[in-house]
Amino acid sequence: xxxxxxxxxxxxxxxxxxxxxxxxxxxxxxxxxxxxxxxxxxxxxxxxxxxxxxxxxxxxxxxxxxxxxxxxxxxxxxxxxxxxxxxxxxxxxxxxxxxxxxxxxxxxxxxxxxxxxxxxxxxxxxxxxxxxxxxxxxxxxxxxxxxxxxxxxxxxxxxxxxxxxxxxxxxxxxxxxxxxxxxxxxxxxxxxxxxxxxxxxxxxxxxxxxxxxxxxxxxxxxxxxxxxxxxxxxxxxxxxxxxxxxxxxxxxxxxxxxxxxxxxxxxxxxxxxxxxxxxxxxxxxxxxxxxxxxxxxxxxxxxxxxxxxxxxxxxxxxxxxxxxxxxxxxxxxxxxxxxxxxxxxxxxxxxxxxxxxxxxxxxxxxxxxxxxxxxxxxxxxxxxxxxxxxxxxxxxxxxxxxxxxxxxxxxxxxxxxxxxxxxxxxxxxxxxxxxxxxxxxxxxxxxxxxxxxxxxxxxxxxxxxxxxxxxxxxxxxxxxxxxxxxxxxxxxxxxxxxxxxxxxxxxxxxxxxxxxxxxxxxxxxxxxxxxxxxxxxxxxxxxxxxxxxxxxxxxxxxxxxxxxxxxxxxxxxxxxxxxxxxxxxxxxxxxxxxxxxxxxxxxxxxxxxxxxxxxxxxxxxxxxxxxxxxxxxxxxxxxxxxxxxxxxxxxxxxxxxxxxxxxxxxxxxxxxxxxxxxxxxxxxxxxxxxxxxxxxxxxxxxxxxxxxxxxxxxxxxxxxxxxxxxxxxxxxxxxxxxxxxxxxxxxxxxxxxxxxxxxxxxxxxxxxxxxxxxxxxxxxxxxxxxxxxxxxxxxxxxxxxxxxxxxxxxxxxxxxxxxxxxxxxxxxxxxxxx
Numbered sequence: 001x002x003x004x005x006x007x008x009x010x011x012x013x014x015x016x017x018x019x020x021x022x023x024x025x026x027x028x029x030x031x032x033x034x035x036x037x038x039x040x041x042x043x044x045x046x047x048x049x050x051x052x053x054x055x056x057x058x059x060x061x062x063x064x065x066x067x068x069x070x071x072x073x074x075x076x077x078x079x080x081x082x083x084x085x086x087x088x089x090x091x092x093x094x095x096x097x098x099x100x101x102x103x104x105x106x107x108x109x110x111x112x113x114x115x116x117x118x119x120x121x122x123x124x125x126x127x128x129x130x131x132x133x134x135x136x137x138x139x140x141x142x143x144x145x146x147x148x149x150x151x152x153x154x155x156x157x158x159x160x161x162x163x164x165x166x167x168x169x170x171x172x173x174x175x176x177x178x179x180x181x182x183x184x185x186x187x188x189x190x191x192x193x194x195x196x197x198x199x200x201x202x203x204x205x206x207x208x209x210x211x212x213x214x215x216x217x218x219x220x221x222x223x224x225x226x227x228x229x230x231x232x233x234x235x236x237x238x239x240x241x242x243x244x245x246x247x248x249x250x251x252x253x254x255x256x257x258x259x260x261x262x263x264x265x266x267x268x269x270x271x272x273x274x275x276x277x278x279x280x281x282x283x284x285x286x287x288x289x290x291x292x293x294x295x296x297x298x299x300x301x302x303x304x305x306x307x308x309x310x311x312x313x314x315x316x317x318x319x320x321x322x323x324x325x326x327x328x329x330x331x332x333x334x335x336x337x338x339x340x341x342x343x344x345x346x347x348x349x350x351x352x353x354x355x356x357x358x359x360x361x362x363x364x365x366x367x368x369x370x371x372x373x374x375x376x377x378x379x380x381x382x383x384x385x386x387x388x389x390x391x392x393x394x395x396x397x398x399x400x401x402x403x404x405x406x407x408x409x410x411x412x413x414x415x416x417x418x419x420x421x422x423x424x425x426x427x428x429x430x431x432x433x434x435x436x437x438x439x440x441x442x443x444x445x446x447x448x449x450x451x452x453x454x455x456x457x458x459x460x461x462x463x464x465x466x467x468x469x470x471x472x473x474x475x476x477x478x479x480x481x482x483x484x485x486x487x488x489x490x491x492x493x494x495x496x497x498x499x500x501x502x503x504x505x506x507x508x509x510x511x512x513x514x515x516x517x518x519x520x521x522x523x524x525x526x527x528x529x530x531x532x533x534x535x536x537x538x539x540x541x542x543x544x545x546x547x548x549x550x551x552x553x554x555x556x557x558x559x560x561x562x563x564x565x566x567x568x569x570x571x572x573x574x575x576x577x578x579x580x581x582x583x584x585x586x587x588x589x590x591x592x593x594x595x596x597x598x599x600x601x602x603x604x605x606x607x608x609x610x611x612x613x614x615x616x617x618x619x620x621x622x623x624x625x626x627x628x629x630x631x632x633x634x635x636x637x638x639x640x641x642x643x644x645x646x647x648x649x650x651x652x653x654x655x656x657x658x659x660x661x662x663x664x665x666x667x668x669x670x671x672x673x674x675x676x677x678x679x680x681x682x683x684x685x686x687x688x689x690x691x692x693x694x695x696x697x698x699x700x701x702x703x704x705x706x707x708x709x710x711x712x713x714x715x716x717x718x719x720x721x722x723x724x725x726x727x728x729x730x731x732x733x734x735x736x737x738x739x740x741x742x743x744x745x746x747x748x749x750x751x752x753x754x755x756x757x758x759x760x761x762x763x764x765x766x767x768x769x770x771x772x773x774x775x776x777x778x779x780x781x782x783x784x785x786x787x788x789x790x791x792x793x794x795x796x797x798x799x800x801x802x803x804x805x806x807x808x809x810x811x812x813x814x815x816x817x818x819x820x821x822x823x824x825x826x827x828x829x830x831x832x833x834x
């Protein structure tokens with residue numbers, strides 16, 4: 001410790017003189033390091049936001065229908081307590097709660113039906129009523145305005161934002177509602193004043209909520225969320241007369257490990273007329289995929305900023321220690337020991353790094369309320385300040401160990417017994433400079449190239465490599481960002497990349513008359529190809545899976561990702577997520593069961609980008625990575641025609657339009673076909689365009705985040721370049737003075753610095769553009785495969801060229817002030833001191 005007293009004395013007495021250098025290190029480490037840690041922490045928080053959100057809602061593991069008023073199923077009750085009790089007593093079932101479809105209509109204050117244009121048309125089961133706490137303590141809705149309704153009060157109601165807008169109410173409003181019996185909903189005058197409700201209740205709107213299932217949704221889910229929630233106090237007295245169906249949520253002991261077993265047991269309880277209970281895991285997985293762009297962008301950016309922080313702060317530290325090398329030579333000459341000479345300035349610089357690391361923690365914590373990004377931000381259960389100790393701890397360790405180690409290395413390298421050798425080292429000439437010198441380029445250009453490529457030696461050494469590396473790093477990030485963004489835009493604009501390998505779809509809630517549709521489509525001049533499609537949930541190896549049924553070798557089918565398409569009845573094509581969930585590989589076999597027909601063994605022959613198509617029965621439907629494509633004849637006839645339609649057929653038809661035909665005219669022609677094939681038994685046929693998956697619907701939540709992050713790093717690179725140019729001017733003042741003595745004009749000196757900046761950035765661009773394209777393509781390929789889309793990257797050549805040109809222009813703008821500083825070099829005083 002006694003040996004360090006002189007070093008401490010030197011630190012305290014020189015602090016005032018050196019504090020500018022210390023402050024620069026503190027700010028660089030604190031701001032850039034804090035931005036890096038904040039970005040990585042935000043990426044982690046964004047990635048975990050779906051699981052945190054769904055945990056806060058106490059999500060069910062399984063959900064499905066347990067009752068419905070349907071004479072075809074022999075059911076005349078919308079709620080069956082015996083089925084719910086039987087499910088509750090099954091092995092591995094932890095908790096069961098239900099909600100029912102209440103037969104209600106919103107009323108005007110005079111008692112007549114409101115019939116709001118943006119509300120649901122009058123039909124049975126329009127309201128969601130909690131029987132025993134569903135929506136309140138299980139599958140909880142998230143109240144964004146007002147408060148949660150009191151489950152014990154029958155006169156309190158919660159609405160979604162859409163529901164409140166459609167019904168022209170707000171928190172605190174009184175909404176009269178009419179309760180009807182199931183029999184009344186079948187009367188011709190239902191929805192008019194001719195059918196009076198059996199009960200009218202003035203409901204007070206106490207809260208506006210968000211349904212957790214709608215935070216991340218695809219187009220096939222549109223309109224599937226809850227828009228109203230009635231309390232158990234209102235619902236329970238209505239169970240025997242005025243509810244149309246029941247949906248039950250089940251929580252399973254052991255979670256996903258026992259979900260398939262419990263789902264199979266529930267199917268035996270509710271009967272074969274009901275679709276299998278669906279796991280909520282696909283909803284979580286879909287949400288996870290929807291936030292991956294933000295999480296990936298933030299994580300990559302954080303890593304790059306951390307690298308930039310180390311580079312730029314290291315450059316400042318090295319410059320400061322080299323500037324102070326003369327002082328250490330004097331100390332050594334005055335009798336100071338080697339340890340004192342080495343630690344001179346080291347204490348202050350290491351201290352500055354440590355203080356900067358603590359500032360980085362403060363910056364990261366201060367920026368934490370910005371996260372999470374993406375669709376869950378508005379409903380995140382624990383917003384505000386966050387301490388990600390894993391990121392903060394590792395970030396501080398990286399800064400202190402990385403920069404502290406570099407500081408010690410530099411101090412030792414420029415210690416007095418080494419410094420004279422470094423001072424008088426001959427600067428090795430660059431071969432590139434020699435070639436340029438032999439060319440016909442002007443002298444300022446040759447000199448600028450030498451300044452950019454030759455760092456010099458000793459006290460006149462300039463960190464030119466850092467400037468080139470910083471420029472290359474900035475170009476890499478920006479080019480990678482625009483490549484990724486262009487690929488994302490290409491994915492959005494090419495539906496075939498995410499499973500929609502056709503132009504339009506005819507879809508019905510039941511059967512589309514197949515023979516009539518085939519005749520009309522076959523004679524339509526706009527139609528190129530078409531294929532029939534059945535959608536139904538079935539079981540593969542005991543697991544409920546949304547199934548698409550087609551003829552083998554169908555002309556229009558989901559695009560294949562690996563293997564080949566469906567060619568034979570004993571084959572199956574799976575989504576990549578479903579393949580992983582079944583723990584299978586290409587060539588393996590799975591067992592298809594329906595509960596009606598004998599089991600079928602199918603061989604897995606390929607994977608496909610599954611489209612987002614809603615199922616004809618239940619909420620389970622195909623989406624990116626999830627689902628199976630089988631021969632439609634393996635679907636039981638009763639499931640292909642659940643309503644005994646006298647004109648059977650598929651519930652969807654995929655249509656491709658001929659090339660060169662007007663899409664508007666083609667859609668109008670298909671609309672006429674839809675109208676012609678609609679009947680009272682199939683609930684009508686409609687024409688729909690692209691149904692986007694959740695990953696595409698929510699991609700705009702990424703916004704301009706990557707661009708802003710890339711521009712932020714570019715500003716850091718600009719600052720590093722400016723710092724390098726200023727340092728170069730200061731350390732090469734003698735060279736500049738000699739040049740001015742030899743006849744360099746002010747313009748030529750300025751031109752020399754501009755050439756130096758142009759060469760540094762030009763080399764960075766030459767390296768950065770191809771590296772950025774490669775990085776962007778690699779990140780896109782990684783992302784596309786993760787969401788199970790076709791990995792087709794896009795490189796915007798014009799934008800990339802503009803970035804390269806813009807970098808060179810910016811370099812010359814940055815060089816303006818250092819160039820003016822160089823032009824004012826005091827020749828006489830400098831040469832006199834030399």
